[in-house]
Amino acid sequence: MSNDQQPDGGIIWNVRALVGDLADELPPESSTDRPQESPAGRPQSSRPVGVPAASDATGPTPQPPVRGEWVSTGQVVPQSSGISMGKAVVAAGVTLLVMVVALVVAVGSTDDDTSTGTPYPDFPAGGPQYLPPEDAGLPTPEPSFIPTTEPAEPTFDDPEDLALAQLHQFRQQDLPTVSLAGQYVAQLASKTVGIVDRNQVAANGSHTFYAEDILAEHLDLRNRFDGETQVVLLLSTDYGRQQLYEGEPLWITLALPPGSSKEAVARWCANQFPQLTGTDLDNQCVPRRLNPVGSS
Template sequence: MYPTAPNRRVLLVGGAVAAVLLVAVGGVTAATMADQDDRQGQPPAAAPLPPDAGFTEFPATTSTGDTPSPDSTPTEPDTEPSPDSTTGPEAEALEQLEQLRQQDALTMVFDGRFAAQLASKSVGIVDPLQTTAAGSHTFTAADILAEHLALRSAPSQGTSVVLVLSTDFGKRQLYQGSPLWVTFALGDFSDREAVQRWCARRFPELAGERLTNQCTVRKLEAHP
């Protein structure tokens, strides 16, 4: 059976629509392919970097639970002991300091006379203007003893050098809760200026703050 005329018109319309769609799709496909052809051989655009790219923020401290990377080698903790004031050289130095203090206490008179203070240190004190034999500014008991013995054995220029604790006289001064080992040069000092003149003669290589740090005026007064 042959289709009627109206059916043939429907087919013609449908064919026309299909043809239009094919042309459109073909145009889009051709345009896409042309665009791809134009971009062939060019590197792709790089993705934008985050604001902190290239910067790594490390924590101020590393927790003990951190796991080292496979190629890292764990290091042994620093186990070098700090000076022990109860055993070894530190204990021996403290014992010798105490013996010198008791020996010199027999000759000390705290009656307000002037004296030259040559050293004043406690264990662990830091003096940025003086250096120990090891090149440190932190003084151990052994360093304090060595300094006192050096001052004691040097030419006295008419004075005697003695050792006391800062709690033996005056206001019983403490430094961070500990008494200081104080080295004095005792002489016939009539006043403050006499002590200052003696200090300048005793340490001619020093001046200004360094001289005052090494040799200064003190009055030996009894406990209030």
């Protein structure tokens, strides 16, 4: 009789002989792999291994066989769920930690954006496109300043006002060029608006001189002598005793010939007006002294 078969037509227990070449995939046989026979030569009860009988219920609960342990037919082997409770707790803790780290990084990124400013978007190659407020749907802002422009030249409807403004302009440009150091100069004209001079005829054909007439006389003298000596226009209040005529200053046309003595200026007047002598010459050209303001 073969060792693979028990007497009395018993069960074949040599599994290797049954599965042939697949026996290499099974764990090796050992004396413990075979079921134990009862004293009467019959196998033990088919009760699953590790499950206690009713009489053993009060004893300790047996543990299920470990992975790879061979069990007989009909034995119930509890299957593991794959993840123990301890691993599940660890996995949950790791997930929570990852979420906390992600939240901290997100908050840090927000703070950095707040402190450094949000980067500007990329503009097209042509640069940012400007839209007027009305095209962009925005209200047109009111100007916060008034543009500065060159002051316009004053306009005068009255020719007298225009002539008087031109007289003041000549005086303003000439006064800084004259030294008030007591030197002698030649006085060529002395008029105030409305003055009457019986020895001269004004541009209006009368002996009464107005602003236009005073300006015309000054321009005539300025053009006549400007090539050989300086001619200026001052007010009688700009030097010396600050003379007034009927409460008004006079417009004085002066020539500044070379030399500062009274005799040198008198010779210059005689040379410029050779047809005049005596009182007539003095009425046209006479030496005057330019003293500082307030002195005689």
